[in-house]
Amino acid sequence: MRTLYVKFIVITTGMMLISFILAFLISNTYYHQKIKPVNDQKNTKIALSIATFAKEHPDNNLIDYLENVSGIGYQMYLVDSVGNEHSFGEPFRDKNLPNSTKKRVINGQIFHGILQFPRETFVTGFFANELRNTIGVPLEHNGKNYALFIRPDIKFLFSEMHVLFGWILLLAISLSFVMVLINTKYLIKPISTLTKATKSLASGNYQVNLDIHRDDELGQLSQSFLQMATKLEQMEDMRKEFISNISHDIQSPLSNIKGYTNLLDHDSISSENRTQYVSIINSEIRRLSSLTKQLLLLASLDRDEDIMKKKSFNVGEQIKGLIRNYQWAISEKGLMVSYSLPDSEIIGDPALLETVWDNLLGNAIKYNIPNGSIEISIEEKEKSVFVTFVDTGLGMSDKEVDRIFERFYRTDRSRTRSVEGTGLGLSIVASIVKLHNGVITVKSKEKEGSTFIVELPVK
Numbered sequence: 001m002r003t004l005y006v007k008f009i010v011i012t013t014g015m016m017l018i019s020f021i022l023a024f025l026i027s028n029t030y031y032h033q034k035i036k037p038v039n040d041q042k043n044t045k046i047a048l049s050i051a052t053f054a055k056e057h058p059d060n061n062l063i064d065y066l067e068n069v070s071g072i073g074y075q076m077y078l079v080d081s082v083g084n085e086h087s088f089g090e091p092f093r094d095k096n097l098p099n100s101t102k103k104r105v106i107n108g109q110i111f112h113g114i115l116q117f118p119r120e121t122f123v124t125g126f127f128a129n130e131l132r133n134t135i136g137v138p139l140e141h142n143g144k145n146y147a148l149f150i151r152p153d154i155k156f157l158f159s160e161m162h163v164l165f166g167w168i169l170l171l172a173i174s175l176s177f178v179m180v181l182i183n184t185k186y187l188i189k190p191i192s193t194l195t196k197a198t199k200s201l202a203s204g205n206y207q208v209n210l211d212i213h214r215d216d217e218l219g220q221l222s223q224s225f226l227q228m229a230t231k232l233e234q235m236e237d238m239r240k241e242f243i244s245n246i247s248h249d250i251q252s253p254l255s256n257i258k259g260y261t262n263l264l265d266h267d268s269i270s271s272e273n274r275t276q277y278v279s280i281i282n283s284e285i286r287r288l289s290s291l292t293k294q295l296l297l298l299a300s301l302d303r304d305e306d307i308m309k310k311k312s313f314n315v316g317e318q319i320k321g322l323i324r325n326y327q328w329a330i331s332e333k334g335l336m337v338s339y340s341l342p343d344s345e346i347i348g349d350p351a352l353l354e355t356v357w358d359n360l361l362g363n364a365i366k367y368n369i370p371n372g373s374i375e376i377s378i379e380e381k382e383k384s385v386f387v388t389f390v391d392t393g394l395g396m397s398d399k400e401v402d403r404i405f406e407r408f409y410r411t412d413r414s415r416t417r418s419v420e421g422t423g424l425g426l427s428i429v430a431s432i433v434k435l436h437n438g439v440i441t442v443k444s445k446e447k448e449g450s451t452f453i454v455e456l457p458v459k
């Protein structure tokens with residue numbers, strides 16, 4: 001079966017057919033167990049009352065009487081002891097009945113042919129127009145013995161109502177089949193639309209338009225599909241931007257290095273210029289080296305591998321060590337650093353967390369004003385450790401704060417002031433804090449300064 005549509009129709013029709021067969025079999029059993037004995041009794045009673053009437057009215061013409069009775073809806077067969085036979089009403093299709101049976105009835109026995117009729121379906125039982133499928137009763141008239149076999153004429157039973165019921169059944173089956181066809185189309189249509197949209201998405205077109213407005217599971221699926229398409233488009237945009245940023249950030253230091261090495265090649269260059277050019281080349285090499293290191297770190301954080309090597313360590317000691325490393329940069333800018341760093345043990349990856357503090361302290365120095373100040377503190381509250389960096393630097397607008405954790409994002413101010421940086425530091429910080437199940441929050445005001453708070457669970 002090729003399409004879901006065909007499959008659905010075949011399965012539903014199959015189910016309708018199976019339920020029809022089951023209903024037929026169950027009603028068949030019901031006919032044999034309940035209706036057949038009642039039918040036999042009912043007809044035996046009627047046959048006996050016909051025989052009694054005939055016996056009690058010897059002056060009546062038997063043939064006329066039976067002819068009259070058959071007219072109200074019975075098939076009858078009369079046989080006497082010498083084998084003379086007579087049919088009344090609709091003749092029997094099959095008159096096969098052993099002579100011994102006929103004899104036994106003439107001699108006074110009742111023949112329950114309806115009850116004994118083979119246990120086939122009620123279609124072949126109830127409707128079988130055979131002499132075997134009758135009730136046989138002894139009949140005495142005018143001193144002569146007969147056997148009277150009788151059964152209701154099914155043609156009479158099939159009144160207009162039965163035909164009407166037949167039509168209703170046929171109509172119900174045809175209508176339900178047509179409804180299955182229409183309903184299936186309605187059910188399957190959104191799936192076909194989704195399939196088309198998936199193909200279009202796979203070929204790179206993210207602007208999918210799903211015209212599916214439903215509240216059911218298919219409606220929810222289309223909603224999720226649209227969300228997925230939007231997310232994929234955003235990721236694709238991010239990927240393109242990421243590549244173009246990397247290319248730019250690698251290309252520009254390389255061009256600078258190339259330009260300054262060309263200048264160094266001239267013999268007429270003064271030793272003062274030479275020193276300046278070498279220092280620029282060195283700074284560009286440092287930038288490239290830090291960019292590749294950060295990219296490698298981001299790649300390993302992205303891969304979500306188990307890169308964390310957790311252990312218990314003293315975070316206060318770690319930050320004090322970092323401040324010592326930055327002493328030269330701090331004094332050069334005339335900054336005041338005050339701190340409250342008690343010994344505080346946490347469990348985490350010391351190398352990764354050192355990168356976090358390094359970035360936050362580095363930024364607090366880089367984006368500070370000359371003679372500004374920095375405050376660093378550690379506080380333990382309940383089950384968390386809060387590490388806070390407050391600076392009196394350039395600060396940021398709310399819009400900028402919203403974007404600083406994006407890869408390669410740098411505020412215009414940090415670009416124009418040509419502060420060294422790649423725009424990757426804080427995105428790395430955010431990934432590491434997340435890996436430690438921590439939270440980073442930022443409060444900042446332009447020209448006043450910024451506060452970065454890292455909350456880490458102790459255990």
Ligand code: ADP
Binds near residue numbers: 424
């Ligand atoms: P960068 O390599 O540019 O420092 P980061 O990801 O560390 O990259 O920071 C992103 C941007 O956020 C910076 O370019 C800067 O504009 C802004 N920023 C970060 N820290 C501070 C701070 N303490 N004060 C003001 N601006 C900051």
